[in-house]
Amino acid sequence: MANELVLIIEDNDKNRKLARDVLQASGYRTADSETAEEGIRIAQERKPALILMDLQLPGIDGIEALGRLRADPQTRTIPVIAVTASVMTEDNQRIVVAGFDGLQTKPIRVRDFLQAVGDAIARAGNRPA
Numbered sequence: 472m473a474n475e476l477v478l479i480i481e482d483n484d485k486n487r488k489l490a491r492d493v494l495q496a497s498g499y500r501t502a503d504s505e506t507a508e509e510g511i512r513i514a515q516e517r518k519p520a521l522i523l524m525d526l527q528l529p530g531i532d533g534i535e536a537l538g539r540l541r542a543d544p545q546t547r548t549i550p551v552i553a554v555t556a557s558v559m560t561e562d563n564q565r566i567v568v569a570g571f572d573g574l575q576t577k578p579i580r581v582r583d584f585l586q587a588v589g590d591a592i593a594r595a596g597n598r599p600a
């Protein structure tokens with residue numbers, strides 16, 4: 472399977488490259504952006520199967536970006552997994568409340584990460600239109 476397009480929004484070069492390499496090695500196509508603003512434009516144009524959203528970004532942050540994606544009919548149904556360095560429980564709760572489809576903490580653990588990506592895409596594919 473795989474071959475789906477995954478959009479990586481991450482301002483840290485190493486983290487972005489790692490996510491890209493891991494996804495491509497598993498057969499996904501990737502697009503990436505260092506800012507949420509550009510990422511949102513890519514999402515509107517290319518309709519990725521999934522977005523990986525770093526929360527701390529220059530410009531608008533990942534939570535604000537999620538709100539904009541959900542407010543736009545073109546991007547509203549794309550699943551979005553939050554990726555954060557924070558492991559605080561309160562933060563995790565805030566993220567769930569904010570409506571993300573999952574949460575991955577950095578540094579990513581490859582097996583977990585790929586499982587979460589695959590699950591989120593599968594769930595979205597099974598969702599009634």
Ligand code: MN
Nearest residue numbers: 482525527528
């Ligand atoms: Mn960041």
